[in-house]
Amino acid sequence: MNDNKSQAIVIRSSSLRTPTSLTHVNICGQLVDTSPVIRDQGFTIGINLTMTSQIANICRYAYYHLSRIAKIRDSISTTICKSLIHGLVTLQIDYGITVLFGISDHHLHHLEMVQRSAARIVVKIRRGDRQSVTTILRQLHWLPVRKHIEYKLLILVHRALHDGTPEYLVALLLQQAPSRSLRSAGGLLLEVPRVNIEHFGHRAFVQDPLCGTNSLGICATTAI
Structure with a gap:
């Protein structure tokens, strides 16, 4: 492992009053210092995932x-x-x-x-x-910009559903199977996973209280 290029970050809620005391992590016997901001694959990620x-x-x-x-x-x-x-x-x-x-x-x-x-x-x-x-x-x-983000996400979900690519997202997309007969059963809706952590969970799955489905207004949602 390259010591100069290795980075570690501790993700925590912005409402946490007491900051974590974890200053480094042990990875394969190598101590890597934690940082409030890291860069990976061209993205800069902070400790609160607010982007x-x-x-x-x-x-x-x-x-x-x-x-x-x-x-x-x-x-x-x-x-x-x-x-x-x-x-x-x-x-x-x-x-x-x-x-x-x-x-x-x-x-x-x-x-x-x-x-x-x-x-x-x-x-x-x-x-x-x-x-x-x-x-x-x-x-x-x-x-x-907002519509462009949704458009790109819809393309990604469409490809995963119909072309099977990328493979690492296909398994995450599950078709909704209602327990009783509903008019929406034939709408090719996808399951919206339940989340326990309000802030971090809903960054990936944003629920729309008006329609009861995801905020894209159609049958597609996924976590990137």
Whole structure:
């Protein structure tokens, strides 16, 4: 095990008054110090699983490139501008975006502001202009961030159900089998697992109190 690259983190609730005293863990005889934030597979994970650090990194990276694109916007065409934004900003937001399903509205707002800034640069309008950003997003055929997260998650679930890929998710998707005859029995609904820990459990399985199913409004949910 590489001592310089090994990291450990203790996940705990933000409401825990007494922080854990665990400062290191023993892995195969090697002591690894714990850290409040670790990075794995391109994601920055904090001790409370709020994705705060990940959102901050995405926004910092995106605004850096948006500012540079804005400086040369008058010298490039709209097509080139879109290509630059998709290559440097959109792909950064899109990478592993399903992990952000269920994040707070506060964090989601930061990503939406990045998307709106990118849209303004493409159509060359300033922040103070009264033109609706929602209308601009429709013209550009850009899904809002929340809908984009749901769309990517639905694609992942659809592939797991119909193509059997990725295999590690197929076993997690169980079709709902009601104990009695219901009109929803033929709706291909999936089971929503029960969770004991409100904060961490519902980050993966977000329940919709209005329809009694998952918050996607259809028969698909999974834990990433």
